[in-house]
Amino acid sequence: MANDSEKTYSQLEWEPGVIHTLEDTGLTSAFVQDMSLKVLYLRGQLTGRAIAEMIHLPFQGVVSHALDFLKREQMCEVKGAGSLGPASYEYVITTKGMARSRELMERTTYVGPAPVPWDDYLNAIEKQRGRRLTVNPISMKKALAHLVLEESVFAKIGPAANSGKSMFLYGPPGNGKTTIAEAIGDMILREDMYIPYAVEVDGQIIKVYDEINHKAVVESPDLGNTGSLSGRKLDARWIRIRRPAIMVGGELTLDGLELKYDAINKYYEAPFQMKANGGMFLIDDFGRQQVRPRDLLNRWIVPMEKNIDFLSLHTGRKIEVPFAVLIVFSTNLPPRDLVDEAFLRRIRHKIEITSPSYEGYREIFKRACQARNVRYNEQMVRYLLQEYYIKRNQKMRASHPRDLLDQLADIADYLGVEPQLTKEMIDQAADAYFVNL
Numbered sequence: 001m002a003n004d005s006e007k008t009y010s011q012l013e014w015e016p017g018v019i020h021t022l023e024d025t026g027l028t029s030a031f032v033q034d035m036s037l038k039v040l041y042l043r044g045q046l047t048g049r050a051i052a053e054m055i056h057l058p059f060q061g062v063v064s065h066a067l068d069f070l071k072r073e074q075m076c077e078v079k080g081a082g083s084l085g086p087a088s089y090e091y092v093i094t095t096k097g098m099a100r101s102r103e104l105m106e107r108t109t110y111v112g113p114a115p116v117p118w119d120d121y122l123n124a125i126e127k128q129r130g131r132r133l134t135v136n137p138i139s140m141k142k143a144l145a146h147l148v149l150e151e152s153v154f155a156k157i158g159p160a161a162n163s164g165k166s167m168f169l170y171g172p173p174g175n176g177k178t179t180i181a182e183a184i185g186d187m188i189l190r191e192d193m194y195i196p197y198a199v200e201v202d203g204q205i206i207k208v209y210d211e212i213n214h215k216a217v218v219e220s221p222d223l224g225n226t227g228s229l230s231g232r233k234l235d236a237r238w239i240r241i242r243r244p245a246i247m248v249g250g251e252l253t254l255d256g257l258e259l260k261y262d263a264i265n266k267y268y269e270a271p272f273q274m275k276a277n278g279g280m281f282l283i284d285d286f287g288r289q290q291v292r293p294r295d296l297l298n299r300w301i302v303p304m305e306k307n308i309d310f311l312s313l314h315t316g317r318k319i320e321v322p323f324a325v326l327i328v329f330s331t332n333l334p335p336r337d338l339v340d341e342a343f344l345r346r347i348r349h350k351i352e353i354t355s356p357s358y359e360g361y362r363e364i365f366k367r368a369c370q371a372r373n374v375r376y377n378e379q380m381v382r383y384l385l386q387e388y389y390i391k392r393n394q395k396m397r398a399s400h401p402r403d404l405l406d407q408l409a410d411i412a413d414y415l416g417v418e419p420q421l422t423k424e425m426i427d428q429a430a431d432a433y434f435v436n437l
Contacts, residue, residue: 014127016194016235021061024235026117027200032057033066034104038111040076040093041101049087056113056197056236059087067091075100108266110205113197116237121199121208122322124238125277128193129324135162135187143187147176148364148398150354160349161188166304166327168344171353173332174397178247178284180353181328185245185280188326192217193278194238198267204313206259206268213275215242244279246272250288257299259311273309277324286331286338293338300327304346355396358385365401369421372405377421388430400433407433 019025022032035055040046043054048067052059064086070076075097080090093101135143140158149157160167161184169177197209217240248256252272260269273281287293303309303323310318331338335350344350356364362381369376384404388394405419407429412419419425 012128012192012194012240014124014194016124016238018233019058019062019235022065025057025062025114025237026120027114029066029069031200032062032114033069035111035114036063036066037070037075037093037097037101038104040091041098041105042111045079045090045092047087048089048091051091052087054112058233070097106266108205110198110207110265110267113237115198115200115205116196116235118199118201118319121196124194124196125322125324128278129322139187144180144183147179147183148356148360148367149176149180150357150360153351153353156349156351157184160184160351163348164188164326165348166346167329168335168347168350169328169330169353170335170350171332172355172395172397174399175353175355176398177330177332177353178282181280181282181284181330182245182247184328185282185326189243189245189279191243192240193243194240195278196238198237201319202313202315202317204268204315206270208270208275209239209241210269210275213246213272214239214244217241244276245282246276246279247282247284248272249284250290252283252289252291252296254291254295254299259313261314268313271311273303273323273325273327274311274321277322280326280328282328282330284330286329287333294340297339297343301343301346356398358396360398361385361396361401364398365405368401368405372409372419374405374408374419374421380421380423380426383423384426384430387427388434392434394434404429404433 017024022029025032032055036051039051039054043050046054048059048063051067052063055063057063067076071078073096074094076091076093078089079092081088135158137158140154140161144154144157157180167181167184169181171177195208195214198205198207200206257271257273259271261267262269283296286296289296303325304327307323309321309323311321312318329347335344362378362385365381366376389396404426408421408425409419411425411428
């Protein structure tokens with residue numbers, strides 16, 4: 001896949017509109033006034049342009065009107081007039097404005113990019129939910145070229161990736177289930193998309209974008225600050241990102257799948273599956289979570305069948321959220337110990353990731369040697385297989401070559417010699433690695 005510097009900044013099927021007036025934002029004048037006042041309360045003296053940039057709304061036609069209202073109500077005042085027009089005026093909050101701000105902070109401390117209305121978010125996800133790339137055997141071979149897979153496994157991964165439906169990857173640990181899932185995400189989620197920084201529903205604010213789970217796409221220098229190939233100034237409350245591939249493991253709880261309300265700051269954080277909308281949600285190491293697998297799976301039945309999830313606000317209202325997610329379960333445990341037939345029936349593709357054959361193991365070992373600049377020795381690898389796998393009935397795993405070579409490198413570094421595939425080094429590395437297995 002091309003890296004970010006090589007990635008083409010192309011026109012997408014959907015992009016945010018252009019804001020000319022308050023009506024274009026979908027927000028009320030009071031909402032914009034309150035956000036502007038809180039910015040002044042927290043940041044002190046600022047220009048009109050700086051306030052507009054902090055809440056990601058245009059000064060002309062939107063923030064300017066809010067500041068005019070706040071001046072009339074004596075909640076802020078102009079301390080200095082710049083030479084570049086009203087946007088350069090210096091605004092400062094008044095005593096009356098500070099009292100009002102403290103009231104507002106009791107409702108929510110959220111200050112940042114203004115949220116988009118809930119209906120706008122729903123429309124955007126609906127328009128962008130189908131932008132996954134289709135794959136074929138040729139593109140599959142290219143995308144998975146860094147992996148050594150049995151042909152029977154490869155033949156199942158292709159149709160599963162192409163469908164964009166739910167997947168259940170299972171099999172012994174160390175054979176690349178997580179790596180395969182990530183490769184599938186890289187392959188089919190190459191198109192960018194737009195998500196809002198935050199959304200507003202029933203007066204409540206839900207943060208959607210976060211820098212950990214989302215990767216922002218840097219705009220092309222050719223676009224300047226327009227954000228659009230058409231040269232339009234797009235709604236800055238939206239951010240262009242790589243389609244998300246969010247992975248959670250044993251830390252996942254049922255609470256992590258619900259809206260997280262911050263009782264101190266009084267706004268919500270979107271759950272993992274909402275942040276993954278338009279992309280992939282990988283539940284890794286399934287069965288090792290702190291909740292029962294059956295409870296976790298039951299949580300997914302309605303979203304997987306209806307492509308809709310339901311989340312609850314602390315006010316008691318339930319909101320309907322799109323479930324536009326490729327969901328992937330990955331587990332080392334036998335499926336029969338985790339799920340029943342009814343749930344497996346709802347998962348479109350069940351793929352067993354098997355251990356490598358002897359031929360596959362040698363190919364993996366050869367690639368691992370190349371990656372570490374260690375000379376590959378077929379005779380020594382055969383010795384390893386005979387002495388430590390066949391004679392000891394040790395199961396092969398795709399991760400073993402990498403781990404054994406890392407052990408060997410540590411030994412060589414300690415001895416002050418070059419790492420080599422010799423009988424002595426292989427014995428020492430294998431004896432340390434396979435202890436108690």
